[in-house]
Amino acid sequence: MALRHAVLAALLDEELSGYQVTKAFAAGVANFWHALPQQVYAELARLEKEGLVAGREVVQVARPNKRLFRVTGEGLAELESFASAAAKPSFLREDLLVQVQAADHLDTDVLIDRLTERYAFAEAKAALFEEQLRAMRGERGEAEFLLHGARVGPYLTCRRGRDFERANRDWCRDAVEVLRARREARADS
Amino acid sequence: MALRHAVLAALLDEELSGYQVTKAFAAGVANFWHALPQQVYAELARLEKEGLVAGREVVQVARPNKRLFRVTGEGLAELESFASAAAKPSFLREDLLVQVQAADHLDTDVLIDRLTERYAFAEAKAALFEEQLRAMRGERGEAEFLLHGARVGPYLTCRRGRDFERANRDWCRDAVEVLRARREARADS
DNA sequence: CACGCATACTCATGAAAGTGACTAGTCACT
DNA sequence: AGTGACTAGTCACTTTCATGAGTATGCGTG
Numbered sequence A, B: 001m002a003l004r005h006a007v008l009a010a011l012l013d014e015e016l017s018g019y020q021v022t023k024a025f026a027a028g029v030a031n032f033w034h035a036l037p038q039q040v041y042a043e044l045a046r047l048e049k050e051g052l053v054a055g056r057e058v059v060q061v062a063r064p065n066k067r068l069f070r071v072t073g074e075g076l077a078e079l080e081s082f083a084s085a086a087a088k089p090s091f092l093r094e095d096l097l098v099q100v101q102a103a104d105h106l107d108t109d110v111l112i113d114r115l116t117e118r119y120a121f122a123e124a125k126a127a128l129f130e131e132q133l134r135a136m137r138g139e140r141g142e143a144e145f146l147l148h149g150a151r152v153g154p155y156l157t158c159r160r161g162r163d164f165e166r167a168n169r170d171w172c173r174d175a176v177e178v179l180r181a182r183r184e185a186r187a188d189s
Numbered sequence C: 001c002a003c004g005c006a007t008a009c010t011c012a013t014g015a016a017a018g019t020g021a022c023t024a025g026t027c028a029c030t
Numbered sequence D: 001a002g003t004g005a006c007t008a009g010t011c012a013c014t015t016t017c018a019t020g021a022g023t024a025t026g027c028g029t030g
Helices: A003-011 A018-025 A037-049 A073-084 A095-101 A108-137 A142-148 A153-188 B003-011 B018-025 B037-049 B073-084 B095-101 B108-137 B142-148 B153-188
Strands: A053-058 A066-071 B053-058 B066-071
Touching: A003 A018, A003 A037, A003 A053, A003 A066, A003 A073, A003 B095, A018 A037, A018 A066, A037 A053, A037 A066, A066 A073, A073 B095, A073 B108, A095 A108, A095 B003, A095 B073, A095 B153, A108 A142, A108 A153, A108 B073, A142 B153, A153 B095, A153 B142, A153 B153, B003 B018, B003 B037, B003 B053, B003 B066, B003 B073, B018 B037, B018 B066, B037 B053, B037 B066, B066 B073, B095 B108, B108 B142, B108 B153
Parallel strands: none
Antiparallel strands: A053 A066, B053 B066
């Protein structure tokens, strides 16, 4: 039941349409959570029914009308109580880790392919996060922004996302190196 | 459908009982995947029915009998085909990230409590992984082990787990620092 | 000698998350 | 005039995950 809180958190700083929220949670852009459009719309409907968000219809001319949502007082209270409860730590859960766990029994070439793909993905995503961070802090230096910037929450989560992908990238690089070195060592013997 | 492959990967290096597999996947010990006992047992049953693992009854004297499982040739083939398909990258999905995303609208003290808890947890888990790594490489230095050790797959995934928790720890520390500094800056003004 | 804890599992149920398909209009490009 | 991409969503379905409880035995500690 954390998606509801993730949606609430996303709506805190600005009024967004369901569509915009789905964009924010779409693969590749979400820095602190990920969800599919269907989940987001369903959650928004539930949140509205429970009075945690309020939606208002916005009529548009050259495109479908949309509904903008904002968090209500009750919604904020819900977030407060969510934050006051202990957060359950999550675990790494990646297909690639499973594949590498079995590395000693699988074809090295195939694994190196997977790791190289993931490396590129991680690199791209880290760069994307880095750009978002630059945009958030604007002209200011990071230290200055962290002290006096308006909203640091999104900045901090984005930084975590960036560092996560950097760590993924470095791990992929090292793993490839290890697998290659072992293959050569085997070939020599 | 990755749990099945995670279970297969766990059974590759040694014959294990369902109970032992559940222990390996239990919270806090799993380095590359996490699952509850019920899921593991259910998955093992399915895998056996499909012939990907083979179980054998082991009669014990002072404790309940157990069934040891090993991966069959078909199981290994399944893993191969799993590895040959592109792995879908995962996302960070942590309650704490959601809470920090909303940091600017929530009580700072509460958040610092959460971050401090997570810091301690991450530190403990990183230490645990570090110990496992030491045990795996034994007397050898890391470079030596990575080149000539028998099984590097589990070592590499464990290292990813350790680095992940270290990153969590560092992020928590930095976030607390930022929140404290901002509170003081607010108090001064 | 009662209590909790470890081994070794099973069953039932519900909540959450993920997948695929589908509507419907606008815009730009070919 | 057709294609695909973007906006803005909805419906139906399945898989996965999580929870709590229950069974049975033995072992050590206070």
